[in-house]
Amino acid sequence: MAEQKGKQAGDKPQQSGDSPQQPRTIGLGVRLVPTSDSDQPRVANYTALTLAPGMAFIDFGFFEPAMLAALPRVAKEGGKLPESINGRLATRVALSYDTLANLHQQLGNALQGLKGTTKTG
Secondary structure (H helix, E strand, C coil), X not given: CCEECCCCCCCCCCCCCCCCCCCCCCCCCEEXXXXXXXXXXXXXXXXXXXXXXXXXXXXXXXXXXXXXXXXXXXXXXXXXXXCCCCCEEEEEEEEEXXXXXXXXXXXXHHHHHHHHHHHHC
């Protein structure tokens, strides 16, 4: 189960002064309760983003690693590449634009944290 407590990434303290009222973000503990097998991790080595009015759809897919490894070799040897390749859809997630922006911020923070650990570790 995923549990997140405290402020969300990017929370800013409320400013006082003569500026117009800014929306205030408050940290809230969140606990997600799994249903069925939703707490089981899905392995994905491919993502695709599709935008629609008011929504973003992210498809997470999986291609066999041996097939992915063979493609550059076939291309290097001048062989014929397939017109398309088949994989498995691991899951599709639909997000509002606000949720997509929040995910973008969280991923950016995670990648920044990873940069620090790869330099020191």
